Amino acid sequence: MSNNVYEDVFGIESGGRDSEHVEMMVDIYESADVISDQDFRTNTQQPLKQTGSGSLKTSPRPTPVCLVLLCFLLLTAVIVLSVYIYTNYTRETKERDQLLTNMVNITEERDQLLTNMVNITEERDQLLSNIVNITEERDLLLTRVKDFSSEKDQLEKRLSSEKDSLMKQKDQLQQEKNYLKFLYEQDGWFYYQSSFYFISSEEKSWSESRRYCTDRKADLTIINNREEQDFVKKTSGGAFVWIGLTDSAKEGSWKWVDGTNMTTRFWRLFEPNGHRGENCAASHSSGWADYPCNAKFKWICEKIAF
Numbered sequence: 001m002s003n004n005v006y007e008d009v010f011g012i013e014s015g016g017r018d019s020e021h022v023e024m025m026v027d028i029y030e031s032a033d034v035i036s037d038q039d040f041r042t043n044t045q046q047p048l049k050q051t052g053s054g055s056l057k058t059s060p061r062p063t064p065v066c067l068v069l070l071c072f073l074l075l076t077a078v079i080v081l082s083v084y085i086y087t088n089y090t091r092e093t094k095e096r097d098q099l100l101t102n103m104v105n106i107t108e109e110r111d112q113l114l115t116n117m118v119n120i121t122e123e124r125d126q127l128l129s130n131i132v133n134i135t136e137e138r139d140l141l142l143t144r145v146k147d148f149s150s151e152k153d154q155l156e157k158r159l160s161s162e163k164d165s166l167m168k169q170k171d172q173l174q175q176e177k178n179y180l181k182f183l184y185e186q187d188g189w190f191y192y193q194s195s196f197y198f199i200s201s202e203e204k205s206w207s208e209s210r211r212y213c214t215d216r217k218a219d220l221t222i223i224n225n226r227e228e229q230d231f232v233k234k235t236s237g238g239a240f241v242w243i244g245l246t247d248s249a250k251e252g253s254w255k256w257v258d259g260t261n262m263t264t265r266f267w268r269l270f271e272p273n274g275h276r277g278e279n280c281a282a283s284h285s286s287g288w289a290d291y292p293c294n295a296k297f298k299w300i301c302e303k304i305a306f
Helices: 002-015 020-045 063-186 206-214 226-236
Strands: 190-192 195-199 241-246 280-284 287-291 298-304
Touching: 195 226, 206 241, 206 298, 226 241, 226 280, 226 298
Parallel strands: 241 298
Antiparallel strands: 190 195, 195 298, 241 280, 280 287
């Protein structure tokens, strides 16, 4: 019987499962019941023995021993269960702490992911806003390009039209120029550097010479550079000719007939000398000289062609 009890206890210790502690308690209580039943049967069925002294003696009852054994077994079972429960509790506590730690880490990772998602969402929204702005700017630029292209086409058409018109005007002016040149040359005028010139064959005073030119919508020639001076000298053949230069308005202040001041000078040596009221200029092969305006010289008229 005791062997059965120990075997039951050892079976509980070797099992190690959560459900075996119940079976162990059942086996212990069953073993205790068997022992109590056998003791009862022994005590009831055992005949009274008669001692030599003639009195009846009964065998000692084993109940206290069984109770001690039962208590020992119960204490052992309680210890084993306590150890088992403590071990499971410790393991589960560690697992729970580990799970809590993992949960905290996962929560932090989740929060970090949510933060990243918010940041990415904001960046995405900003990019979308930038795309919208760029698209609007692109559309505006495309519209402006279309407008510029349309304006360009219109300007090119106008330019082409005006170019054609100017070419026609140029051809017409060239024809008129050639015709005027022909007419002036027929009347004794000749063309040089965009002007028509006329050199007289008779001699008159400076005022009469100028009147002859103005009657023909011209005036006495104005000399602005060395080329014109050489042209006048060559055309006159070295003779004295009146030119459109005078200081009759203010002595010593020489002006051309168009009112401009004299800037280019081709005076002969010691000229102008201002003798005898010499207020009008004449050109000679050696240069300019001042003479009285009533002196008689040939003259040169100049008319701007166009």
